[in-house]
Amino acid sequence: MSTAWEQHKFSFSPRARGCYLVTDEVVRNMPSLKEYTVGTVNLFLQHTSAAISLNENCDPDVRTDMTTALNNIVPDDEGEVFVHTDEGPDDMSGHAKSSVVGVSLTIPISNGRLALGTWQGIYLMEFRNYRHTRHCLATIQGLKK
Numbered sequence: 001m002s003t004a005w006e007q008h009k010f011s012f013s014p015r016a017r018g019c020y021l022v023t024d025e026v027v028r029n030m031p032s033l034k035e036y037t038v039g040t041v042n043l044f045l046q047h048t049s050a051a052i053s054l055n056e057n058c059d060p061d062v063r064t065d066m067t068t069a070l071n072n073i074v075p076d077d078e079g080e081v082f083v084h085t086d087e088g089p090d091d092m093s094g095h096a097k098s099s100v101v102g103v104s105l106t107i108p109i110s111n112g113r114l115a116l117g118t119w120q121g122i123y124l125m126e127f128r129n130y131r132h133t134r135h136c137l138a139t140i141q142g143l144k145k
Contacts, residue, residue: 001143006032008138012124014131017090019055019063023122027114030138034112039142041114043105046135049094049127051101057121066125070097087128094127101125109142 010029012022026043027033033041045052056062074096079085082092105122108115116122124134 001037001145003142004036004144005139005141007140008032010136010138012134012136014133015124015126016131017067017126017129019053019066020124020126021057021060021063021121022124023057023114023116026122026136026138029136030140033109033114033140035144036109036112036140036142037145038111039109039140041107041109041141042139043107043122044137044139045103045124046137047103047132048098049091050132050134051098051103051125051127052105052136053101053123053125054105054107054116054120055123056119057116058119063123066123070101070125070127073097074100090128097125097127109140 008030012025043052055066074093076089076093077085078089084092126132
């Protein structure tokens with residue numbers, strides 16, 4: 001076995017506002033993951049109006065409810081509250097939600113797989129109405145077979 005580092009940059013398929021389960025999409029873009037016996041992967045979303053999170057991977061209602069909850073916490077604004085609305089009413093609210101949720105995850109690797117809990121999945125959380133292509137940088141560190 002040897003210690004190794006590697007990076008994979010990939011793009012998620014374009015999506016409009018919502019919370020999306022992307023675990024399979026992430027794993028597909030890290031084909032060498034199966035070669036690691038132990039380690040970590042850091043996922044870094046390279047955007048300021050989207051986020052990445054771990055949450056419920058079974059019931060799709062959770063994804064709908066998360067979108068609703070975040071829209072209630074930070075609603076869109078037509079310039080009444082926020083000054084920065086250059087790209088529309090979902091501009092600053094998207095930045096605020098991104099800061100609240102975060103753009104980075106670190107997940108353990110065990111025996112060539114992400115060591116997620118039974119009900120955990122990776123969410124891409126898009127906060128803008130327009131369909132955007134979001135880019136992710138995955139950095140893997142660990143012991144390779």
